[in-house]
Amino acid sequence: MTDIAATDAVAGRAGYLVGVDIGGTKIEAVLIGPDGRVVASRRVPARRGGDNVLDDVASLVRGVAGDRFADVAHVGIGTPGRVDAATGRIANVVNLDIDELDLGSLVSGRLGGIPVHVDNDVNAAAVGAARVLCGDDLSGTVAFLNFGTGLAAGVLVDGVLQHGYSGAAGEVGHVPVDPNRFDCPCGQRGCLETVCSGASVARLWPTADGRPPMPDLIAATRRGDGEARRVLAMVTHAIGDTLQIVAQSVDPRLIVIGGGMAKTGGPLLEVILDELHARESACPFLKGLDLGARLRLAPVDAPVGAIGAAWAS
Amino acid sequence: MTDIAATDAVAGRAGYLVGVDIGGTKIEAVLIGPDGRVVASRRVPARRGGDNVLDDVASLVRGVAGDRFADVAHVGIGTPGRVDAATGRIANVVNLDIDELDLGSLVSGRLGGIPVHVDNDVNAAAVGAARVLCGDDLSGTVAFLNFGTGLAAGVLVDGVLQHGYSGAAGEVGHVPVDPNRFDCPCGQRGCLETVCSGASVARLWPTADGRPPMPDLIAATRRGDGEARRVLAMVTHAIGDTLQIVAQSVDPRLIVIGGGMAKTGGPLLEVILDELHARESACPFLKGLDLGARLRLAPVDAPVGAIGAAWAS
Incomplete structure (x- = not known):
């Protein structure tokens, strides 16, 4: 379990967060507690096609949240391809045979309306790496x-x-x-x-x-x-x-070498x-x-x- | 007179602002009113050497402010050379024979303690061009x-x-x-x-x-x-x-070609x-x-x- 200190960013959110990383070969999810720590993680092999991805993401979120599903305030998804972070729509996810998909709202719909944010996988990894490396201090x-x-x-x-x-x-x-x-x-x-x-x-x-x-x-x-x-x-x-x-x-102030x-x-x-x-x-x-x-x-x-x-x- | 709409940024500041642009051949100043408009401007030829620059900037601020000098809440200075915006110190202003100068606090001292911010001339021009081109909307x-x-x-x-x-x-x-x-x-x-x-x-x-x-x-x-x-x-x-x-x-969203x-x-x-x-x-x-x-x-x-x-x- 990775120790991520809670920050001001979480102060306004009740409950738990789920993060999902969609990759070309696997989909991985973590459950983050109100204190900012990772309390559970789970992964499944990636299947191709929009419907499969929607099914897999939704069941992974429910699975990693388990008993805490009702306490999940927000789901974030990182994905390859072209991402419109404002609308949650994705396009050109070549590795998963997705031309276009309204990923954010469709996942939200399958999860009873939980707010879902979608970002590209590099941006998501940037946030994750900064949180792991910098802990509380994300200034600069x-x-x-x-x-x-x-x-x-x-x-x-x-x-x-x-x-x-x-x-x-x-x-x-x-x-x-x-x-x-x-x-x-x-x-x-x-x-x-x-x-x-x-x-x-x-x-x-x-x-x-x-x-x-x-x-x-x-x-x-x-x-x-x-x-x-x-x-x-x-x-x-x-x-x-x-x-x-x-x-x-x-x-x-920090340049993180990733990938x-x-x-x-x-x-x-x-x-x-x-x-x-x-x-x-x-x-x-x-x-x-x-x-x-x-x-x-x-x-x-x-x-x-x-x-x-x-x-x- | 240039029409610059006031923005939220000015809301917390009482009174007038003075901006000074130090160049290799001239020093120019503007007085900006509480409504964000330029209400006066003045320029003098640049003289070399730290003492001359201090004298010229201080008298230019008093000159452009005129009767409103007591209402000036803040002075900003843009200058070539290496600038530490946090401390107001400048260095290596080759055109003006300045090796090192504590420009911000020395000008402030000559103006009775008015807060002075120093930035490099390119940054200052960036802010000025954005305000003239974008007016109120500085988002993005x-x-x-x-x-x-x-x-x-x-x-x-x-x-x-x-x-x-x-x-x-x-x-x-x-x-x-x-x-x-x-x-x-x-x-x-x-x-x-x-x-x-x-x-x-x-x-x-x-x-x-x-x-x-x-x-x-x-x-x-x-x-x-x-x-x-x-x-x-x-x-x-x-x-x-x-x-x-x-x-x-x-x-x-905007790329301004200047210089x-x-x-x-x-x-x-x-x-x-x-x-x-x-x-x-x-x-x-x-x-x-x-x-x-x-x-x-x-x-x-x-x-x-x-x-x-x-x-x-």
Whole structure:
């Protein structure tokens, strides 16, 4: 059970919260008590299709809440795809065969009218990671960089998610930084996501037997493999660009490295710090920002997506 | 006189505000009445050195306030250089020969203890431009891009300036986007500022007899000058990168083009829109953001730096 201190945000809400994290392979839910702690969690394999997702989410909420279902004041859902957080509608959830779905109100309807908020999975994970890492103190700006299948950031200011005018806040993965790099499925060329997302690293450094590519790439570089060194330099350069873009636009006090790639752990942090130190050695301005001191790995032992979904709004 | 509607922000303040814009060649001040309108303005040539600046700012505040000096509740100052908005201290104001100066408290002392807030000139202009363009409605995110000697952005969320953790929010001019471009005095290579700041355009497209370079560059391109076309393409490409970085990090509802380069007016907006449309034609995601519809030129007929300084906090 993860210890999350209650904050002012919960003071106005009676009872319990449920957070649901919809993923491509599993759906996970947590029940959060009035004191802000996770008191139960549950997961099921994800099934494709809108009706299945609605059924699974609704029964997971009832299941994780158990006897406390009547005390659940609010359900939050984090999901991949395009999300309209204001209406709870989702679209283009390719992994689950969903074109369009009025997820928020349909889940609410199946749960007797409990208020449901829907946000994208990166934003939910950003909230969850910030709550786990920062506890009570969510003041200032926290950026969560999701190095997953794609690359995107979730940004919180004083604990509040920044969605932006068109829901595009944090979509840094599709900033083109070098026209000589790879074509991006988005239609641009050289998007950061084409080099330093988890999927891109898997493409640039294929591994056998399903081993995750980033630890393998770092290990091969350390063994002196020249090709690994070349690929890793490209990847860490794109990560460095991403960090500078986020730092020099929203200037967060904490920059959380999340997504599947973050499971690499310490070795990932080391190669990112090497990249930052190389850049800082040439640039006093950048050195003054001291971005390395602001970096954290996302917690790996807590269901940050589901926890954050409960609190996102 | 510029018509600025009063907002809630002023409700808690009795009386009048004074805003001061310290520039490299002039210092300008405005007096803003309880109804939010500019009721007087005054300017003096800038003199170098900390004591001169203190004298000039203090006498300009008394001068612009006139009979209303006793009713002035707050003075705001916008200045170039490094600014600590929390303490009012400034440093490295190269144009005015100031290494370090406790500007806020020293001006306050010379004005009988009136509260003084100091912010950087780009942030102050951001607030002023937003107030002139948006009037009462400062909801959502507004980004002000200052294409001046350097390149930096000021970002407001619901009317509140975002300084960030280290005061680096909006410092997008020193994001390196192409390692093959120019060395930057900051120590990096390829910073956006090396291509699309006003000073960089003046370097890339020198003009005779002090004519501003950007209108000349656009006119030469339209006359079919190949070198002008090449330089303009490089400049608008860097502007496009800047717009994407700002849009895809903070996703503003309005993006204001300011700084000296903005005085180019309509022709500048046209070449920026051409660049955006070329990018959008390849990328549905970018087309969906419809950044062109969010662009505005900074007002040229209002002293936005001084107005914004009065309201910045």
